[in-house]
Amino acid sequence: MIELDGSQGEGGGQILRTSLALSVATGQPVAIEKIRAGRAKPGLMRQHLACVNAAAEISGAQVEGAELGSQSLRFVPGPVRAGDYSFTIASAGSCMLVLQTVLPPLLLAAGPSRVQLRGGTHNPMAPPFHFLERAFAPLVRRLGADLQLALRRCGFYPAGGGEVDATIVPSADGLKPFDLVERGALLSGHAECLAPGLARHIAARELETLGKAMGWSGDQLRVGTARQNEGPGNALLATLAYEHVTEVFTAFGEKTLSAEQVAHALVRELRDFQKSQAAVGPHLADQLALLLGLATWQSGGAAAFTCSEVTEHTRTNCAVIERFLPVRYAIEEAAGAATVFANYRGVAAG
Numbered sequence: 060m061i062e063l064d065g066s067q068g069e070g071g072g073q074i075l076r077t078s079l080a081l082s083v084a085t086g087q088p089v090a091i092e093k094i095r096a097g098r099a100k101p102g103l104m105r106q107h108l109a110c111v112n113a114a115a116e117i118s119g120a121q122v123e124g125a126e127l128g129s130q131s132l133r134f135v136p137g138p139v140r141a142g143d144y145s146f147t148i149a150s151a152g153s154c155m156l157v158l159q160t161v162l163p164p165l166l167l168a169a170g171p172s173r174v175q176l177r178g179g180t181h182n183p184m185a186p187p188f189h190f191l192e193r194a195f196a197p198l199v200r201r202l203g204a205d206l207q208l209a210l211r212r213c214g215f216y217p218a219g220g221g222e223v224d225a226t227i228v229p230s231a232d233g234l235k236p237f238d239l240v241e242r243g244a245l246l247s248g249h250a251e252c253l254a255p256g257l258a259r260h261i262a263a264r265e266l267e268t269l270g271k272a273m274g275w276s277g278d279q280l281r282v283g284t285a286r287q288n289e290g291p292g293n294a295l296l297a298t299l300a301y302e303h304v305t306e307v308f309t310a311f312g313e314k315t316l317s318a319e320q321v322a323h324a325l326v327r328e329l330r331d332f333q334k335s336q337a338a339v340g341p342h343l344a345d346q347l348a349l350l351l352g353l354a355t356w357q358s359g360g361a362a363a364f365t366c367s368e369v370t371e372h373t374r375t376n377c378a379v380i381e382r383f384l385p386v387r388y389a390i391e392e393a394a395g396a397a398t399v400f401a402n403y404r405g406v407a408a409g
Contacts, residue, residue: 068375106152148178151219153185180221203230215292236362243302256291268322
Protein backbone atom coordinates (compact mmCIF):
# COMPACT_ATOMS: atom_id res chain seq x y z
CA MET A 60 0.00 0.00 0.00
CA ILE A 61 1.54 3.29 -1.14
CA GLU A 62 0.66 6.04 1.33
CA LEU A 63 0.45 9.64 0.14
CA ASP A 64 -0.09 12.98 1.81
CA GLY A 65 -2.58 14.82 -0.39
CA SER A 66 -1.50 18.20 1.00
CA GLN A 67 2.13 17.86 -0.11
CA GLY A 68 3.65 20.22 -2.65
CA GLU A 69 0.99 21.83 -4.81
CA GLY A 70 -1.60 19.98 -2.72
CA GLY A 71 -4.41 19.88 -5.29
CA GLY A 72 -6.42 17.37 -7.25
CA GLN A 73 -3.49 16.41 -9.50
CA ILE A 74 -2.05 14.28 -6.68
CA LEU A 75 -5.31 12.32 -6.60
CA ARG A 76 -5.56 11.91 -10.39
CA THR A 77 -1.95 10.87 -10.92
CA SER A 78 -2.01 8.42 -8.03
CA LEU A 79 -5.27 6.85 -9.25
CA ALA A 80 -3.92 6.55 -12.80
CA LEU A 81 -0.67 4.93 -11.67
CA SER A 82 -2.35 2.73 -9.08
CA VAL A 83 -4.42 1.17 -11.86
CA ALA A 84 -1.50 1.11 -14.33
CA THR A 85 0.85 -0.67 -11.92
CA GLY A 86 -1.63 -2.63 -9.80
CA GLN A 87 -0.35 -1.03 -6.59
CA PRO A 88 -2.92 -0.07 -3.91
CA VAL A 89 -2.82 3.50 -2.64
CA ALA A 90 -4.03 5.32 0.46
CA ILE A 91 -4.28 9.12 0.37
CA GLU A 92 -4.83 11.33 3.41
CA LYS A 93 -5.42 15.09 3.65
CA ILE A 94 -6.86 15.26 0.13
CA ARG A 95 -6.89 18.91 -0.98
CA ALA A 96 -6.53 19.88 2.69
CA GLY A 97 -5.36 23.41 1.95
CA ARG A 98 -8.15 24.31 -0.45
CA ALA A 99 -11.09 26.54 0.41
CA LYS A 100 -13.33 23.48 -0.01
CA PRO A 101 -11.09 20.57 1.01
CA GLY A 102 -11.67 16.92 0.17
CA LEU A 103 -13.28 15.30 -2.83
CA MET A 104 -15.54 17.51 -4.94
CA ARG A 105 -17.78 16.15 -7.70
CA GLN A 106 -15.12 16.15 -10.39
CA HIS A 107 -12.62 14.40 -8.08
CA LEU A 108 -15.20 11.81 -7.08
CA ALA A 109 -15.91 11.22 -10.77
CA CYS A 110 -12.19 10.49 -11.27
CA VAL A 111 -12.21 7.98 -8.40
CA ASN A 112 -15.30 6.22 -9.73
CA ALA A 113 -13.92 6.13 -13.28
CA ALA A 114 -10.60 4.63 -12.13
CA ALA A 115 -12.54 2.06 -10.10
CA GLU A 116 -14.73 1.13 -13.06
CA ILE A 117 -11.88 0.43 -15.48
CA SER A 118 -10.12 -1.77 -12.92
CA GLY A 119 -12.83 -3.30 -10.70
CA ALA A 120 -11.19 -1.60 -7.71
CA GLN A 121 -12.19 -1.82 -4.07
CA VAL A 122 -12.59 1.70 -2.71
CA GLU A 123 -13.10 3.22 0.72
CA GLY A 124 -13.77 6.92 1.31
CA ALA A 125 -15.31 7.73 -2.09
CA GLU A 126 -17.71 10.38 -0.78
CA LEU A 127 -18.16 14.09 -1.35
CA GLY A 128 -15.92 16.04 1.04
CA SER A 129 -13.85 12.99 2.02
CA GLN A 130 -10.19 13.77 2.74
CA SER A 131 -9.16 10.10 3.00
CA LEU A 132 -9.22 7.47 0.28
CA ARG A 133 -8.15 3.85 0.09
CA PHE A 134 -7.99 2.42 -3.44
CA VAL A 135 -7.15 -1.22 -4.27
CA PRO A 136 -7.23 -1.78 -8.06
CA GLY A 137 -7.74 -4.89 -10.09
CA PRO A 138 -6.24 -5.30 -13.57
CA VAL A 139 -7.04 -2.56 -16.08
CA ARG A 140 -9.76 -3.58 -18.52
CA ALA A 141 -10.11 -2.23 -22.06
CA GLY A 142 -13.68 -1.57 -23.18
CA ASP A 143 -16.41 0.96 -23.84
CA TYR A 144 -17.03 3.40 -20.99
CA SER A 145 -19.21 6.41 -20.25
CA PHE A 146 -18.40 8.86 -17.46
CA THR A 147 -20.52 11.86 -16.48
CA ILE A 148 -19.99 14.75 -14.10
CA ALA A 149 -23.41 16.15 -13.21
CA SER A 150 -22.04 19.69 -12.99
CA ALA A 151 -19.59 21.93 -14.83
CA GLY A 152 -16.67 19.98 -13.35
CA SER A 153 -14.06 19.14 -15.97
CA CYS A 154 -14.65 15.83 -17.72
CA MET A 155 -11.24 16.32 -19.33
CA LEU A 156 -9.70 15.66 -15.90
CA VAL A 157 -11.55 12.34 -15.83
CA LEU A 158 -9.89 11.50 -19.14
CA GLN A 159 -6.56 12.52 -17.63
CA THR A 160 -7.15 9.88 -14.93
CA VAL A 161 -8.18 6.90 -17.06
CA LEU A 162 -5.96 7.51 -20.11
CA PRO A 163 -2.59 6.34 -18.69
CA PRO A 164 -3.81 2.89 -17.57
CA LEU A 165 -5.94 2.41 -20.70
CA LEU A 166 -2.79 3.08 -22.77
CA LEU A 167 -1.40 -0.07 -21.15
CA ALA A 168 -4.55 -2.21 -21.56
CA ALA A 169 -4.77 -5.32 -23.74
CA GLY A 170 -6.92 -3.63 -26.39
CA PRO A 171 -8.49 -0.37 -27.53
CA SER A 172 -11.07 1.54 -25.50
CA ARG A 173 -13.79 4.03 -26.30
CA VAL A 174 -14.67 6.56 -23.63
CA GLN A 175 -17.63 8.93 -23.68
CA LEU A 176 -17.26 11.89 -21.33
CA ARG A 177 -19.87 14.41 -20.21
CA GLY A 178 -19.37 17.57 -18.15
CA GLY A 179 -17.17 20.64 -18.52
CA THR A 180 -14.94 20.76 -21.61
CA HIS A 181 -13.55 24.29 -21.26
CA ASN A 182 -12.84 25.05 -17.60
CA PRO A 183 -10.43 27.42 -15.87
CA MET A 184 -7.80 25.45 -13.90
CA ALA A 185 -8.17 22.39 -16.16
CA PRO A 186 -6.86 21.45 -19.61
CA PRO A 187 -9.54 22.41 -22.18
CA PHE A 188 -10.55 20.10 -25.00
CA HIS A 189 -8.58 21.92 -27.71
CA PHE A 190 -5.37 21.75 -25.66
CA LEU A 191 -5.71 17.98 -25.33
CA GLU A 192 -6.66 17.52 -28.98
CA ARG A 193 -3.95 19.69 -30.54
CA ALA A 194 -1.06 19.71 -28.05
CA PHE A 195 -1.37 16.55 -25.94
CA ALA A 196 -2.80 13.87 -28.27
CA PRO A 197 0.07 14.20 -30.83
CA LEU A 198 2.54 13.44 -28.02
CA VAL A 199 0.57 10.29 -27.14
CA ARG A 200 0.92 9.24 -30.77
CA ARG A 201 4.68 9.84 -30.65
CA LEU A 202 4.83 7.19 -27.91
CA GLY A 203 3.48 4.66 -30.41
CA ALA A 204 -0.09 4.65 -29.07
CA ASP A 205 -3.09 6.55 -30.40
CA LEU A 206 -5.58 8.99 -28.92
CA GLN A 207 -8.39 10.42 -31.03
CA LEU A 208 -10.71 13.05 -29.56
CA ALA A 209 -14.02 14.37 -30.88
CA LEU A 210 -15.92 17.33 -29.38
CA ARG A 211 -19.66 16.71 -29.61
CA ARG A 212 -20.80 19.60 -27.43
CA CYS A 213 -19.03 22.34 -25.49
CA GLY A 214 -19.50 22.58 -21.73
CA PHE A 215 -18.69 25.87 -19.98
CA TYR A 216 -18.94 26.89 -16.33
CA PRO A 217 -21.41 26.90 -14.63
CA ALA A 218 -23.82 24.89 -16.81
CA GLY A 219 -21.54 22.11 -18.06
CA GLY A 220 -23.30 19.73 -20.41
CA GLY A 221 -20.33 19.13 -22.70
CA GLU A 222 -19.73 15.85 -24.53
CA VAL A 223 -16.43 14.37 -25.74
CA ASP A 224 -15.66 11.01 -27.34
CA ALA A 225 -12.18 9.53 -26.90
CA THR A 226 -10.71 6.50 -28.65
CA ILE A 227 -7.59 5.08 -26.99
CA VAL A 228 -5.41 2.51 -28.77
CA PRO A 229 -2.40 1.11 -26.86
CA SER A 230 0.92 0.57 -28.60
CA ALA A 231 1.33 -2.94 -29.99
CA ASP A 232 4.87 -3.27 -28.61
CA GLY A 233 4.88 -0.92 -25.61
CA LEU A 234 5.25 2.83 -25.17
CA LYS A 235 8.47 4.30 -26.56
CA PRO A 236 10.06 7.35 -24.85
CA PHE A 237 11.35 10.28 -26.86
CA ASP A 238 13.25 13.51 -26.30
CA LEU A 239 11.53 16.84 -26.90
CA VAL A 240 14.13 19.52 -26.30
CA GLU A 241 13.48 21.89 -29.22
CA ARG A 242 10.20 23.28 -30.54
CA GLY A 243 11.62 23.95 -34.01
CA ALA A 244 10.55 26.71 -36.38
CA LEU A 245 7.12 28.29 -36.07
CA LEU A 246 4.88 26.92 -38.82
CA SER A 247 1.63 28.73 -38.07
CA GLY A 248 -0.30 30.62 -35.43
CA HIS A 249 -3.97 31.42 -35.08
CA ALA A 250 -6.59 32.43 -32.53
CA GLU A 251 -10.22 31.49 -32.20
CA CYS A 252 -12.96 32.59 -29.87
CA LEU A 253 -15.74 30.35 -28.57
CA ALA A 254 -18.51 32.56 -27.22
CA PRO A 255 -21.85 30.73 -27.43
CA GLY A 256 -24.78 32.62 -25.96
CA LEU A 257 -22.93 35.97 -25.92
CA ALA A 258 -23.21 39.09 -28.06
CA ARG A 259 -21.20 38.81 -31.28
CA HIS A 260 -19.17 41.93 -30.56
CA ILE A 261 -17.46 40.20 -27.60
CA ALA A 262 -15.70 37.63 -29.79
CA ALA A 263 -14.92 40.31 -32.38
CA ARG A 264 -13.28 42.60 -29.79
CA GLU A 265 -11.25 39.80 -28.24
CA LEU A 266 -9.93 38.69 -31.61
CA GLU A 267 -9.25 42.24 -32.80
CA THR A 268 -7.27 43.07 -29.65
CA LEU A 269 -5.24 39.87 -29.82
CA GLY A 270 -4.67 40.26 -33.55
CA LYS A 271 -3.23 43.77 -33.17
CA ALA A 272 -0.87 42.65 -30.41
CA MET A 273 0.34 39.51 -32.23
CA GLY A 274 0.31 40.85 -35.78
CA TRP A 275 -2.33 38.31 -36.82
CA SER A 276 -5.10 38.97 -39.32
CA GLY A 277 -7.51 37.34 -41.75
CA ASP A 278 -7.84 33.57 -41.31
CA GLN A 279 -5.58 33.74 -38.25
CA LEU A 280 -8.53 35.23 -36.33
CA ARG A 281 -11.53 32.90 -36.21
CA VAL A 282 -14.88 32.79 -34.49
CA GLY A 283 -15.27 29.15 -33.52
CA THR A 284 -18.50 27.20 -33.68
CA ALA A 285 -19.57 25.80 -30.34
CA ARG A 286 -22.57 23.52 -30.18
CA GLN A 287 -24.07 24.09 -26.75
CA ASN A 288 -27.58 24.16 -25.36
CA GLU A 289 -26.85 25.06 -21.75
CA GLY A 290 -25.76 28.53 -20.77
CA PRO A 291 -23.23 31.00 -22.24
CA GLY A 292 -19.47 30.60 -22.37
CA ASN A 293 -16.33 32.39 -23.49
CA ALA A 294 -12.94 30.87 -24.28
CA LEU A 295 -10.26 32.64 -26.29
CA LEU A 296 -7.69 30.20 -27.65
CA ALA A 297 -4.34 30.68 -29.38
CA THR A 298 -2.60 27.81 -31.17
CA LEU A 299 1.11 27.89 -32.06
CA ALA A 300 2.24 25.07 -34.34
CA TYR A 301 5.98 24.41 -34.43
CA GLU A 302 8.02 21.77 -36.24
CA HIS A 303 8.17 19.43 -33.26
CA VAL A 304 5.27 20.44 -31.02
CA THR A 305 2.02 22.37 -30.95
CA GLU A 306 1.07 24.53 -27.98
CA VAL A 307 -2.39 25.84 -27.10
CA PHE A 308 -3.05 28.69 -24.68
CA THR A 309 -6.47 29.71 -23.35
CA ALA A 310 -8.00 32.69 -21.57
CA PHE A 311 -11.54 32.57 -20.19
CA GLY A 312 -13.99 35.43 -20.13
CA GLU A 313 -15.59 36.51 -16.87
CA LYS A 314 -18.31 39.00 -16.02
CA THR A 315 -15.76 41.23 -14.30
CA LEU A 316 -13.40 41.34 -17.32
CA SER A 317 -13.74 43.28 -20.56
CA ALA A 318 -13.10 41.57 -23.87
CA GLU A 319 -9.88 43.56 -24.14
CA GLN A 320 -8.67 42.37 -20.73
CA VAL A 321 -9.27 38.74 -21.70
CA ALA A 322 -7.25 39.20 -24.89
CA HIS A 323 -4.39 41.01 -23.15
CA ALA A 324 -4.13 38.20 -20.56
CA LEU A 325 -3.71 35.68 -23.35
CA VAL A 326 -1.17 37.85 -25.16
CA ARG A 327 0.97 38.01 -22.01
CA GLU A 328 0.96 34.22 -21.76
CA LEU A 329 1.89 33.87 -25.43
CA ARG A 330 4.74 36.35 -25.16
CA ASP A 331 6.11 34.69 -22.03
CA PHE A 332 6.28 31.41 -23.94
CA GLN A 333 7.79 33.00 -27.03
CA LYS A 334 10.56 34.57 -24.95
CA SER A 335 11.73 31.09 -24.05
CA GLN A 336 13.45 28.63 -26.38
CA ALA A 337 11.95 25.65 -24.54
CA ALA A 338 9.88 23.05 -26.37
CA VAL A 339 6.76 23.18 -24.21
CA GLY A 340 4.97 25.49 -21.79
CA PRO A 341 4.25 24.82 -18.11
CA HIS A 342 0.89 23.07 -18.63
CA LEU A 343 2.08 20.67 -21.31
CA ALA A 344 5.13 19.94 -19.15
CA ASP A 345 2.77 18.55 -16.50
CA GLN A 346 1.15 16.17 -18.97
CA LEU A 347 4.41 15.16 -20.63
CA ALA A 348 6.08 14.20 -17.35
CA LEU A 349 3.58 11.40 -16.77
CA LEU A 350 3.59 10.17 -20.38
CA LEU A 351 7.38 9.93 -20.49
CA GLY A 352 7.46 8.36 -17.03
CA LEU A 353 5.25 5.53 -18.26
CA ALA A 354 7.30 5.13 -21.44
CA THR A 355 10.66 5.02 -19.68
CA TRP A 356 9.24 2.46 -17.23
CA GLN A 357 7.96 0.23 -20.05
CA SER A 358 11.10 0.54 -22.15
CA GLY A 359 13.75 0.70 -19.44
CA GLY A 360 15.17 3.79 -21.13
CA ALA A 361 15.28 7.53 -20.60
CA ALA A 362 13.76 10.72 -21.97
CA ALA A 363 14.10 14.48 -21.65
CA PHE A 364 12.13 17.59 -22.49
CA THR A 365 12.56 21.32 -22.07
CA CYS A 366 9.88 23.63 -20.69
CA SER A 367 9.55 27.36 -20.27
CA GLU A 368 8.73 27.05 -16.57
CA VAL A 369 8.79 24.30 -13.94
CA THR A 370 5.81 24.93 -11.71
CA GLU A 371 5.15 23.56 -8.26
CA HIS A 372 2.39 21.59 -9.95
CA THR A 373 4.95 19.82 -12.17
CA ARG A 374 7.36 19.18 -9.29
CA THR A 375 4.58 17.63 -7.23
CA ASN A 376 3.45 15.49 -10.15
CA CYS A 377 6.99 14.16 -10.65
CA ALA A 378 7.27 13.34 -6.94
CA VAL A 379 4.04 11.35 -7.04
CA ILE A 380 5.11 9.46 -10.17
CA GLU A 381 8.36 8.47 -8.47
CA ARG A 382 6.38 6.77 -5.70
CA PHE A 383 4.75 4.38 -8.19
CA LEU A 384 7.33 3.86 -10.94
CA PRO A 385 11.04 2.97 -10.90
CA VAL A 386 11.65 6.31 -12.62
CA ARG A 387 13.61 9.28 -11.31
CA TYR A 388 13.24 12.87 -12.47
CA ALA A 389 16.04 15.42 -12.55
CA ILE A 390 15.43 19.09 -13.29
CA GLU A 391 18.12 21.44 -14.60
CA GLU A 392 17.02 25.07 -14.67
CA ALA A 393 18.58 27.80 -16.79
CA ALA A 394 17.57 31.28 -17.86
CA GLY A 395 14.34 31.10 -19.82
CA ALA A 396 14.09 27.31 -19.84
CA ALA A 397 14.45 24.13 -17.81
CA THR A 398 15.27 20.57 -18.81
CA VAL A 399 13.39 17.69 -17.19
CA PHE A 400 15.01 14.24 -17.38
CA ALA A 401 13.07 11.04 -16.80
CA ASN A 402 15.44 8.13 -16.10
CA TYR A 403 14.65 4.46 -15.53
CA ARG A 404 16.65 3.38 -12.47
CA GLY A 405 19.30 5.98 -13.05
CA VAL A 406 19.85 5.43 -16.80
CA ALA A 407 21.45 8.56 -18.22
CA ALA A 408 19.06 10.67 -20.31
CA GLY A 409 19.79 11.79 -23.83
